[in-house]
Amino acid sequence: MNFTTAASALALSLLASTAGAQAVRTEKTMSLELANQIATATVAACATNNHNVTAAVVDRGGQLRALQRADNAGPHTIGAAQGKAYTSASARNTTGAILENVQKNPGAATLVDIPGFLVLGGGVPIRVGNDVIGAVGVGGAPGGHLDEQCANTALAQVADLLK
Known part of the structure; x- marks a missing residue:
């Protein structure tokens, strides 16, 4: 094998190994336990302000991981919470x-x-760092800004688990 052929083979193998390394990714995901903690904390955060809500937690792909509905939350809040969580996860x-x-x-x-x-x-x-690993959606408070406040309060409570 001459030098040019050997150099070409080496370059191709380096390119192939670099391309292979980029083809498979490792992604962070949340456990069911964490999803349930977030849903519970979200419903509780809204309850402190007398808002009966449903909280839905989805994974990075928008698939439902946990759902909790307060005792007096309306039936429409289930779909609203899931839709908001899906939208947030999808759009990041x-x-x-x-x-x-x-x-x-x-x-x-x-x-x-x-x-x-x-x-x-x-x-x-x-989020875990810059990675979106899922989303929480809340439905039932008298305004989306209040739903969002409950979600943010819950996420602040589990912030140490999101590292």
């Missing part, structure tokens, strides 16, 4: 910020047409 942003973008940006107005998206305040991504 709060649904309040998405709502604001839809209202101010005509180009974003069609986001409401995406199946499963619920563009109302109350969905908050769950």
Whole structure:
């Protein structure tokens, strides 16, 4: 084997090993226990303000991990909480910020047409560093901003577990 052939083979093997390393990723995910803690803390945070809500926690792919509904929360709050959690996980942003973008940006107005998206305040991504590992959605407080406050309060309570 001559030098040029050997150098070419070495370069190709290095490229292949680099490409292979990028083809498989490791992603963080939350346990069922953590999802339940977040849902429980969210419902409790809203209860301190006399808001009967449902909290849904989804994984990074928007799949339901935990759902808790306060005793007097309306039946509509289940779908609302799940929709907000799915939307937040999918867009990797709060649904309040998405709502604001839809209202101010005509180009974003069609986001409401995406199946499963619920563009109302109350969905908050769950982050570990810069990675979104899921989201919590809340439905039932008298305003999306209040739903979002409950979610943020709950996430602050489990912040040490999100490292």
